[in-house]
Amino acid sequence: MADWNNVIGLEVHVQLKTKTKLFCSCEVEPGARPNSHVCPVCLGMPGALPTVNEQALEYAIRLGLALHCEIDPRPMWTRKNYFYPDLPKGYQITQTGGLPYYDHPVCKNGWLDIELEDGTTRRIGITRIHMEEDAGKLIHDMSPNESHFDANRCGTPLCEIVSEPDIRTAKEAVAYLTKLKQIVEYTGVGDADMEKGNLRCDANISIRPGEDAPFGTRAEIKNLNSFTHLEKAVEAERELQIVTLESGGTVEQCTKRYDVANNRTVVIRSKEDAHDYRYFPEPDLPRLTVTDELVERVRATLPELPEDRRRRFADQLGLTAYDAQVLCAEKPVADWFEAAAAASPNPKLVANWMMTEVLREARTGEGGATIPASRGLPNLKFSPEQLGELVGLIEKGTISGKIAKTVFSEMVATGNSPAKIVEEKGLVQVSDVGAITEAVRKVVEANPAQLEALKAGNAKLRGFFVGQVMKAMAGKGNPALINKALDSFLS
Ligand SMILES: [Zn+2]
Numbered sequence: 001m002a003d004w005n006n007v008i009g010l011e012v013h014v015q016l017k018t019k020t021k022l023f024c025s026c027e028v029e030p031g032a033r034p035n036s037h038v039c040p041v042c043l044g045m046p047g048a049l050p051t052v053n054e055q056a057l058e059y060a061i062r063l064g065l066a067l068h069c070e071i072d073p074r075p076m077w078t079r080k081n082y083f084y085p086d087l088p089k090g091y092q093i094t095q096t097g098g099l100p101y102y103d104h105p106v107c108k109n110g111w112l113d114i115e116l117e118d119g120t121t122r123r124i125g126i127t128r129i130h131m132e133e134d135a136g137k138l139i140h141d142m143s144p145n146e147s148h149f150d151a152n153r154c155g156t157p158l159c160e161i162v163s164e165p166d167i168r169t170a171k172e173a174v175a176y177l178t179k180l181k182q183i184v185e186y187t188g189v190g191d192a193d194m195e196k197g198n199l200r201c202d203a204n205i206s207i208r209p210g211e212d213a214p215f216g217t218r219a220e221i222k223n224l225n226s227f228t229h230l231e232k233a234v235e236a237e238r239e240l241q242i243v244t245l246e247s248g249g250t251v252e253q254c255t256k257r258y259d260v261a262n263n264r265t266v267v268i269r270s271k272e273d274a275h276d277y278r279y280f281p282e283p284d285l286p287r288l289t290v291t292d293e294l295v296e297r298v299r300a301t302l303p304e305l306p307e308d309r310r311r312r313f314a315d316q317l318g319l320t321a322y323d324a325q326v327l328c329a330e331k332p333v334a335d336w337f338e339a340a341a342a343a344s345p346n347p348k349l350v351a352n353w354m355m356t357e358v359l360r361e362a363r364t365g366e367g368g369a370t371i372p373a374s375r376g377l378p379n380l381k382f383s384p385e386q387l388g389e390l391v392g393l394i395e396k397g398t399i400s401g402k403i404a405k406t407v408f409s410e411m412v413a414t415g416n417s418p419a420k421i422v423e424e425k426g427l428v429q430v431s432d433v434g435a436i437t438e439a440v441r442k443v444v445e446a447n448p449a450q451l452e453a454l455k456a457g458n459a460k461l462r463g464f465f466v467g468q469v470m471k472a473m474a475g476k477g478n479p480a481l482i483n484k485a486l487d488s489f490l491s
Pocket of ligand 1: 021037038040155
């Protein structure tokens with residue numbers, strides 16, 4: 001079998017988080033009553049004229065700057081004509097089309113670095129980011145015999161981010177999409193929730209018999225709505241193309257979907273060409289003018305991006321590279337951690353609690369289902385400041401790390417402050433040398449054989465004694481003082 005080499009490019013649609021639609025003042029409201037946010041413009045009534053949503057344009061520029069793109073000073077709108085029941089206008093206003101004189105997307109020639117599992121970095125080119133309006137939604141599962149149509153989504157603003165065919169493996173595709181999703185969330189231009197469809201991914205894939213061979217014919221797999229589906233669909237399509245070519249067949253250019261149940265890709269239609277859409281410059285909208293001032297104004301709104309934040313967490317807060325990466329993966333998680341760290345003298349210890357206890361709680365949804373941490377954090381009963389306070393109590397020696405787990409469970413259940421829980425439950429660590437020495441004496445006297453063995457050099461028995469004393473003191477003894485008192489019985 002030849003060593004087949006993948007060539008993969010992704011087209012990612014991001015719904016921009018604007019208050020209103022791209023060309024009219026209809027509100028964008030997820031979950032609204034169907035067909036309640038419509039007007040002559042987004043329904044494409046004759047004579048209705050679109051006007052451009054400035055916020056959407058600024059979001060597109062912000063996304064482009066975060067992805068190191070050039071910003072076109074004169075983006076141009078085009079009309080893509082096609083018939084489909086979810087598109088009452090019969091055309092979509094976009095910024096693509098193919099012919100050079102009117103192909104002016106708002107952003108082009110950017111890049112995104114992805115980190116691979118082996119620690120290396122690969123740069124993936126971004127060909128272009130263009131703005132366009134979304135279509136409506138067909139609903140097929142409301143009745144057995146009819147389809148329903150909701151026009152609320154007609155005209156909501158999208159950015160399509162098109163990558164260069166620089167991606168080589170399914171894992172790289174997932175890493176690219178993960179990073180892109182992070183950037184959309186960090187820049188605040190969209191919610192990027194794949195389940196809700198405000199981040200949608202199409203994958204182009206072809207194979208060739210080596211890195212230097214010409215590109216093969218590609219298949220486009222539409223609407224991959226999770227990272228798992230992306231990875232599996234790319235793998236399945238690769239296998240199919242290998243089998244096809246090695247059995248003497250040819251790969252036809254086509255549009256496909258991923259059949260989850262059977263883990264295979266299925267042809268939806270043979271690939272349409274650009275001329276099928278009869279693109280032409282949009283007659284109802286003039287070319288946009290993007291001044292340097294506007295670009296600089298938008299650049300000033302760029303927040304700290306995931307990479308910079310990771311570096312800062314490692315450099316300033318002393319986190320390991322791995323911890324910083326986990327904590328920065330979702331912006332709400334990073335924000336939560338940062339608020340907790342600010343309320344504590346030991347950010348590294350806060351990170352340890354965050355990575356284990358807090359994320360475990362946040363990821364546990366109703367009925368024990370696993371949910372994204374970013375969604376679970378707002379439901380926690382305790383605040384970041386309270387976690388900082390808990391870590392502060394450990395640092396001060398008020399409670400032991402072991403007791404802290406008990407306090408944490410109470411925080412999870414009640415949302416009470418750690419100090420209050422410690423006081424009410426009498427969990428303060430015992431640091432009274434007299435009481436500790438007395439407890440150690442009792443344990444030592446009850447276990448003379450083990451004491452002799454410890455004296456003779458069986459160091460493992462130290463843990464046994466500390467454990468017994470801790471048990472006798474209901475977990476509240478100060479471990480350092482217990483060890484010290486134990487030493488006095490060994491000499
Ligand atoms: Zn409208």
